[in-house]
Amino acid sequence: MPPLSRPLVLLAALLGLALAVPTGQAAASTVTVGVANYAFTPSSVQVVMGGTVAWEFHGDHTTTSNQGFWNSGERTSGSFVHAFPDAGNFGYHCMMHPFMTGMVRVPMRAAGRPLAGYRLTWSVRSSTPASLRYDVQYKRSGATRWTSFRSATAQRSARFNPARSATYLVRARTRRVGGGASSWTAALHVVIR
Numbered sequence: 001m002p003p004l005s006r007p008l009v010l011l012a013a014l015l016g017l018a019l020a021v022p023t024g025q026a027a028a029s030t031v032t033v034g035v036a037n038y039a040f041t042p043s044s045v046q047v048v049m050g051g052t053v054a055w056e057f058h059g060d061h062t063t064t065s066n067q068g069f070w071n072s073g074e075r076t077s078g079s080f081v082h083a084f085p086d087a088g089n090f091g092y093h094c095m096m097h098p099f100m101t102g103m104v105r106v107p108m109r110a111a112g113r114p115l116a117g118y119r120l121t122w123s124v125r126s127s128t129p130a131s132l133r134y135d136v137q138y139k140r141s142g143a144t145r146w147t148s149f150r151s152a153t154a155q156r157s158a159r160f161n162p163a164r165s166a167t168y169l170v171r172a173r174t175r176r177v178g179g180g181a182s183s184w185t186a187a188l189h190v191v192i193r
């Protein structure tokens, strides 16, 4: 390698690293979780709406949603794949070893601009099944109380453009009709001008 190219390689490596940090933190479309040694590894994962989680079994366990969204049943090998089209934080456990717990985080989305408002999306399904509904809340940054934006709605996205200029936090969760709800997503920050 010519000596002058070396700083360039270093620079490229540094730039690559800088670019890799946000990419690494962003939600992936497919994530693999190991089920072995009485643990889910990693125990908390994030996927984009519409992404999938594949649990790979090594030993006798289950992956079981805390709210009945999915249940692999007992498995000793192979993988169990589940899709996550809806926003929420979905806790789960192993039925045989309740101390084995995990979380799948599925963020909601906001697309838009401060002056034009945003389209919030909390599900990427093409239709909402009768068994599912969504809750969406917002609050101004610094406010203590959340305000309902949509409650038990079958809507999967909506425009968000409040009259008052502020930074707003928005969050969503998915509920099973007649059953439990996921935990709320992490708050998404949107600036309205």
Ligand SMILES: [Cu+2]
Pocket: 038, 060, 061, 062, 094, 095, 096, 097, 100
């Ligand atoms: Cu187990």
